[in-house]
Amino acid sequence: MDRAQKITIAVSAMVVAGLVVLAAPPVIDAAGWAAARVASLGAEPAASPAPSEGGAVDDDAEAEEAAEELASVGNGTFIPAGGPGDCEEAAWIHMGEMNAWLHGDIPDQGVREFAAGEAGLDDEGRVVTYTVAPGDALYAISGRFCIANPHSIDTLNHTRMIQPGDVLLLRPNKTLPWIPYYSPPxxxxxxxxxxxxxxxxAMSAAAQAGDVDAMRRIFEDDLAALFPNPDHANVVARALELDRLDVLRHMFA
Known part of the structure; x- marks a missing residue:
């Protein structure tokens, strides 16, 4: 069993029993796609129409038609069917107690205004990362890759504001740990x-720079004691002990 498998098994044993998904961000994108759809689906109904001469209003048919307007993106979350912009389907980034994962696919729809950076691919040709270009905007990036909850991208990558040169993780690996940004589990x-x-x-910046020694110092001096649950701190400590920069970069994307 190699080191990556050991970390994956250790993390899975710790987090599977108690994963609690964070509150889902608003369903929006650059063009207001989901906001408009949600508004139309969730608006207060108008006065019930009178039955026509041909018969009564088919409430069941209307309810079924409305249900078809929604699509599941996993974990009990439903969003308007279809996708933002030219996307046929929407992807969704979920973030849990100590991990994050992608529902759906993130095809590259091509370079565009405010999303002119380079996509990073894995060995299977799937989009995994995105390098921010000057002038890029979060909503345009999310639209380019069909991600319906754009603000999950900056949260996933432990930043309040994207900067040129940032390498953003877009396809988190559910089998690896990910450290929540706004508060610890x-x-x-x-x-x-x-x-x-x-x-x-600070851990994220050191991970991007490939400086594991700096990560050890930051963890020991500043971060370790801030985890209410020592088991969660131990997951980070173990990755540092094994010198697993690949896992650490996923933890602190």
Whole structure:
């Protein structure tokens, strides 16, 4: 069993029993695709139409038609069917207690205004990352790759603002750990998240630079003690111990 398998097994044993999905971000994109669709589906119904001479209104048919307007993106989440822009289907990035995963596919719809960067592919030719170009905007990036919850991209990548040169993870691996950005798992009421968030951002920058020694210092000095659950801290510690930069880059994308 290699090191990656050991980490995957350790993480799976810890997180599978207690995954709690964070509140889903609003369903929006650059063109207001989902916002308009949700508004139309969720608007207050008008006064019930009177039965026509041909017969009564078929409420069941109307309900069935409305249901067909929604599509499941996993984990009990439903969004308007179809996809943003020219996309036939929408992808959705889920973030849980200690992992993140992609529902659907993220085909590259091509370079466009405000999304002119380069897509990074895996060995199977699938889009995995995106390198931000000058002038890029988050909504245009999400539209290019059919991602219906664009603000999940910056959260997934532990940043409040994307910058040229940033390599954004777009296809998280559910079998690997991912460290939440805004607060640690099991954070108690009143938890002061700013020190935690600053430490996570520093870990992310060191991971992007490939500096594992810096990550060890940041973890020991600033981050380790901020996890309410020591088991979660131990997942990071184990990856640092094994010097697994690939896993650390996924943790702190």
């Amino acid at each position: 099991d954070a108690p009421a009143g938890y002061q998240q700013i020190p935690y968030q600053n430490a996570v951002e």
